[in-house]
Amino acid sequence: MDTNIVEVINVTREVAWLPWAVQYFFLIGLSVGGVLLSLPGYAFAKDEWRKLGRVALLVALTCGLAAPVALLSDLHQPGRFWHFYVVFRPTSWMWWGSVFIPFYVTGLLVYAWACFREEFQEQGRIDSRLAALYRLAALGGGRNDRLIRVMGLVVLAGAALVALYTGVEVAVIKARPLWHTPFLPVQFLMTALVGAAGLVLILNRFAADNDRAVEAQANRLLAGFLGAVMAVGGLWLALGLFGLERTHAEALESVANSEAWRVTALWAVLATVLPFVIAVAKPMGTGLLSGLIAVHSAWMFRWTVFIGGQTVPKTGAGFYEYALPAGPDGLLGILGTAGLWFFLLLVITAFLPTPRRSAPRPIRAAHAADRAVAAAE
């Protein structure tokens, strides 16, 4: 029967998870991605990963320290954050998050200190006004691969828990079909890795020594992560499109008729395919471009999930409207979080400038030299 329904009166619910939440999920995701990218070079002492690992560590540290501030700001009663710690609420993934975040951030700080200890020691040997401070930071020691590995494993556990809780916390919400999918935690992780690789490419240019080898390596990683994003996204779409699973079909149906959502979907596809093509076709000399698109892609995914997702009414017709406020709950919050991240980057890179020496390649160089000598003989 042909029925036409016009909604004349209903309530409009405003978004309750604000752009602060987008910033938090973006920053903590990039931090987790940064940790994962830093582990081969530091915790597993792979020399060919060391330089990329250092930039990734900067990503992990700066984003990991800024993220909890954004999270706290998303609470409408931030002064009551301690209420999380006086109860035991194992049924709430958010409560588990309040346990995992301090564990992760503390582990990250100790891990980063262990990784940078060698640099503290070297800076302490230079005759400067800050030498004593560097020596104090080094705590009388230098590179300790065992400590780095132990802390690497600790922060890996923290990163895994954070990746798990941030994904599941949202995916368990049955009331929102767009969120209620087991793919979401995987999508968060994959797009986080995309964003982290993208930020490595950007920082390699501006906060490190623009190493071409790091650029090519990060671009190859980026291509791999983007490939995974496309595969998972394609699966999600297939489940909804062919009606293989009810929630996914419902999720797709809830936004399929919206022009804005169709444009967003096209934009998301372009923001994934374009850096993929760039990274595969020309991994050197394109890092800044592919990196910027990748970071934008990771942020946009979260914006679409959180802000876009909340504009889909649970009971009413059509969509709720959202206009980004200029104040703290909108643009100012986004800029403020970005400013905090930039400040942290400035402080850390000012205190720990990129070591002048080139990437440690003694093993490979020695092998090459041996081969050259053998050939000459």
Place this chain on the structure above:
Amino acid sequence: MDQSRRNFCLGASVATIGAAAIGAATLTPAPAGAAQARKGGDAAHRWGMVVDVRKCVGCQACTVACIMENDVPENSFRTIVSTYEVTEQGKTGSYMLPRLCNHCEDAPCIPVCPTGATFQRQDGIVVVDNTVCVGCAYCVQACPYDARFINHETQTADKCTFCVHRVDAGLLPACVETCVGGARIFGDLNDPDSTVSTLIREEAPKVLKPEQGTQPRVFYIGLDPKFQGKVDGTPTLWRPAREKEHA
């Protein structure tokens, strides 16, 4: 005074524990964990509401009464009568659907709360302790009925409480008290003789979004399936916030 108002005071006073049979016979009880976590209220009662949409005239008296009774901030609503213009086979008519918290037996807003601020009383009323709530809005997301919101005066989660302060004093919720058409009927589901129990037994009312498995305790008589879930229609919503911006 209509049936719903008359019966309440009588029903509340004569409710017996043995009357719990109605809950077991027609209503699925809460999961054991959820039931054990309940605190406060009188376990002898299980408050619920039946909304007869055939009687609703869409006057929004309930919406206003709720705002006045509970000091609901501007632009926020604990209850509202969703109103639709429906055209079928060339004929156009109105459809009214009062919405409020469903005080679900297995409420999805409770387990997600990270501080325990949201809880269910033993009489089934779901409440928010706004001195404990951190305003994380996890419950707002988890509610399938868009029944919760952030109160910007308290900066905490807010929702319909069945006017718990009135119920504890032996009064009806403000929306029921004021309903001119007698469309909202409130009472004790544990009492087989209460009006709500009788209506549930005899009228086979429906609930919103049954597939969510929340077991709402707000029932609807005359609920058109087209309005049972997310309504597939064209919105022409009155947006007070936008009007305020343009003023």
